[in-house]
Amino acid sequence: MYILGISCYYHDAAACLLKDGEVIVAAEEERFTRIKHDFSFPINSIRFCLDYAKIRGEELDYVVFNEKPFLKFERIIKTILSTYPRSVGVFQEAMINWMGDKLWIKSLIEEKVGISSDKILFCQHHLSHAASAFFCSPFSEAAILSIDGVGEWTTTALGKGVADWNGKGRNEIQLFEEIRFPHSLGLLYSVFTAFLGFKVNEGEYKVMGMGAFGKPKYVDKIYELIRVNQDGSFRLNMKYFSYHFHTRRSFNKRFEGLFGRPRDSQSRFVTSKTSLYDYSNPPTEEEIKANQYYADVAVSIQKVTEDILIRIANYLYHKTELKKLCLAGGVALNCVANSRLLKETPFDEIFIQPSAGDGGGAMGAALYVYHCLLDKPRKFILKHAYWGKEYPEGQIMSFLKKNNLRYQYIGDEDKLLDLVVNALISGKVVGWFQGRFEWGPRALGNRSILADPRQQKMKDIVNIKIKFREPFRPFAPSVLFDKAKELFELNNSQEHYPLRFMLYTLPVKKRELIPAVTHIDGSSRIQVVNKETNPRYYRLIERFYQATAVPAVLNTSFNLKGEPIVNSPEDAFNTFSKSEMDMLILGNFVLVR
Numbered sequence: 001m002y003i004l005g006i007s008c009y010y011h012d013a014a015a016c017l018l019k020d021g022e023v024i025v026a027a028e029e030e031r032f033t034r035i036k037h038d039f040s041f042p043i044n045s046i047r048f049c050l051d052y053a054k055i056r057g058e059e060l061d062y063v064v065f066n067e068k069p070f071l072k073f074e075r076i077i078k079t080i081l082s083t084y085p086r087s088v089g090v091f092q093e094a095m096i097n098w099m100g101d102k103l104w105i106k107s108l109i110e111e112k113v114g115i116s117s118d119k120i121l122f123c124q125h126h127l128s129h130a131a132s133a134f135f136c137s138p139f140s141e142a143a144i145l146s147i148d149g150v151g152e153w154t155t156t157a158l159g160k161g162v163a164d165w166n167g168k169g170r171n172e173i174q175l176f177e178e179i180r181f182p183h184s185l186g187l188l189y190s191v192f193t194a195f196l197g198f199k200v201n202e203g204e205y206k207v208m209g210m211g212a213f214g215k216p217k218y219v220d221k222i223y224e225l226i227r228v229n230q231d232g233s234f235r236l237n238m239k240y241f242s243y244h245f246h247t248r249r250s251f252n253k254r255f256e257g258l259f260g261r262p263r264d265s266q267s268r269f270v271t272s273k274t275s276l277y278d279y280s281n282p283p284t285e286e287e288i289k290a291n292q293y294y295a296d297v298a299v300s301i302q303k304v305t306e307d308i309l310i311r312i313a314n315y316l317y318h319k320t321e322l323k324k325l326c327l328a329g330g331v332a333l334n335c336v337a338n339s340r341l342l343k344e345t346p347f348d349e350i351f352i353q354p355s356a357g358d359g360g361g362a363m364g365a366a367l368y369v370y371h372c373l374l375d376k377p378r379k380f381i382l383k384h385a386y387w388g389k390e391y392p393e394g395q396i397m398s399f400l401k402k403n404n405l406r407y408q409y410i411g412d413e414d415k416l417l418d419l420v421v422n423a424l425i426s427g428k429v430v431g432w433f434q435g436r437f438e439w440g441p442r443a444l445g446n447r448s449i450l451a452d453p454r455q456q457k458m459k460d461i462v463n464i465k466i467k468f469r470e471p472f473r474p475f476a477p478s479v480l481f482d483k484a485k486e487l488f489e490l491n492n493s494q495e496h497y498p499l500r501f502m503l504y505t506l507p508v509k510k511r512e513l514i515p516a517v518t519h520i521d522g523s524s525r526i527q528v529v530n531k532e533t534n535p536r537y538y539r540l541i542e543r544f545y546q547a548t549a550v551p552a553v554l555n556t557s558f559n560l561k562g563e564p565i566v567n568s569p570e571d572a573f574n575t576f577s578k579s580e581m582d583m584l585i586l587g588n589f590v591l592v593r
C-alpha cells in the first residue's frame with residue numbers, strides 16, 4: 001500500500017511516500033528548485049518519490065494534504081473582515097493567491113499526480129504535525145505539543161497519542177486543547193526575528209545565536225505584549241502587531257515605541273565579544289552599544305519563549321501524566337528551548353523529528369491516514385534523516401567527465417577517510433557529499449561542510465570564506481554516539497532522538513578542546529552519529545578521533561548563505577567553486593582546489 005503525503009503553500013513544500021506504513025522516501029521541494037523554503041506545489045518532490053518507488057501516480061492508494069484549505073481560507077477571510085479596511089492589501093493578495101491554486105488543491109493534485117479525487121484526503125495542520133512526531137517516535141503512548149506560527153486556525157495544540165506496537169487497541173491522536181490565531185508564540189518569535197533584521201522563517205536560528213551575546217534585560221517589556229496564564233495559555237496584545245492585517249509588516253509604531261528602531265538588516269552585528277573579520281573597519285562605541293541592545297532583546301524573546309513552553313509542558317504533563325513528550329511544529333526546531341524542556345519538566349524523554357516544521361506535515365499526514373484512518377498497526381521509527389535523493393557513482397562520474405573536471409577516484413574507504421582526516425587536521429575545509437540527502441533543515445553528514453573543531457580559527461574561516469555568513473553565528477559538531485559524554489553534559493540523554501537530529505543544545509565540558517564548535521555561552525548544538533544509521537560518517541569521525549583524541553568534527557550544512565542545502569553533485573560542485581573550500585568529496589571521488 002502506497003500513501004503519498006504532501007505539504008505546500010505556506011512555508012516548506014514537501015512530499016513523503018509511505019510503503020505499507022513505512023517511510024521509504026521524503027524530500028523538501030527547495031532541494032530540487034534551489035529556492036530556499038520553496039512553498040510552491042511540490043511537483044519535483046512528488047515525481048522523485050514516485051520514481052524512487054518505481055510507481056505511477058495512479059498506483060497510489062491515497063494522497064493526503066497536510067491541512068484543510070477551506071478552514072484556512074475561512075480564517076484568512078474572517079481576519080480580513082475583522083480588521084477591514086486596514087486589511088485591504090491582505091485581501092487583494094489573498095484573492096489572487098487563493099482563487100488561483102490554493103483553494104482548488106484537490107483538482108490540482110488530481111491533475112498533477114494522476115489520481116482520482118476519491119483517493120485524495122485532507123488532514124488538519126496540527127494533526128499532521130502531531131502525527132509527524134508521534135508516529136515517527138518509539139513511544140506507544142506520549143503527550144504531544146504542536147506549536148508553530150499558524151495552521152488553519154490553531155497555533156498551539158496539546159494532546160496525546162496512543163498506539164501500541166502489537167496492533168491491539170485503536171491508534172489514536174487526540175488534540176484536546178488549543179490556542180487560536182492571532183495568538184501565536186511562533187508568530188511572536190517571528191515578529192522579533194523581523195525586528196532584529198532577519199528574514200522570517202529563516203532567521204530564527206540567528207536570533208538564537210545572537211541571544212548568546214546578550215542578557216535577558218527586556219523580559220518584562222515582552223510581557224507587555226503577551227499575557228501568560230499559569231497553565232501556559234497566552235494571549236497577545238494585538239495593538240502592537242500588524243501581521244493579521246498587513247502583508248509586509250508584522251509590528252507597528254506602538255511596538256517600536258516600546259522596543260525602539262528595528263535593526264537594519266544590512267548592518268553588521270558586532271558587540272565587545274563578537275569576533276571581527278574585517279579588522280580594517282573596527283566598530284565604534286555607538287555601534288557596539290546599539291548591537292548589544294539587540295542581543296539583549298534577542299535573548300529576552302528567547303527566554304520568554306522558553307518559559308512559556310515550560311509552563312505549557314508542565315501543564316500537559318499534569319493533564320496526561322505521561323513521561324514521554326512528542327514535540328512538533330516550527331517552534332520545536334528551537335533547540336535551546338528543547339534542552340530546557342528536557343531538563344526542567346517532568347518529561348524524561350522527548351521525540352522531535354528532523355523536519356519538525358511544515359515540511360514534516362507531509363510525513364505526518366501520510367502516517368495519520370495509515371494509522372488512524374485505516375487503523376493499521378505500527379512498525380516504523382524514524383531513526384535517521386536520510387530519505388532524500390542519492391546519486392549513483394556512474395552519475396557522479398559522468399558529471400565530472402562532462403565538465404572536464406580533474407578528480408581522483410579512491411575506492412578504498414580507509415584511504416579515502418585518511419585523506420579527509422589529514423586534510424581536516426591540516427586546517428582544510430572539506431565538502432562532504434554522500435548517499436541520500438537529509439530530510440529537514442539540518443545537514444547531518446550527507447550534505448555537510450566539515451572542518452577541524454579544535455582549531456578556533458575554523459569558525460571564522462568557514463563563516464566568512466566558505467559560507468559568506470555572519471561571523472557571530474556558531475557551528476555545530478557531529479560527535480560519535482558512544483563518546484558524546486566525554487565532551488558534553490548529557491547524562492543518559494544520548495539515547496534520545498533529538499540529539500541525532502541536532503535538536504538540543506548542551507553545555508560543553510571541555511571548551512578548550514573544541515573551541516570552533518563552542519558558542520560564546522559555552523553551549524553547543526550537537527549531533528550524535530550512530531554507526532548503524534550512517535556508517536561511513538561514523539567511521540570518518542572515528543578516524544579523526546584516533547588521530548586527534550577528539551571524537552567530533554565541525555559540521556555545517558553544504559550551502560552558501562541564503563541557498564538551500566545542495567542536492568546534486570552539480571550543486572555541490574557549484575558551491576565548492578563559489579567558495580574557498582579546499583576539498584570536495586563526492587562519494588568516492590575527490591576534487592582538490
Ligand SMILES: [Fe+2]
Pocket residue numbers: 125129148149150151329330357358
Ligand atoms: Fe505548521
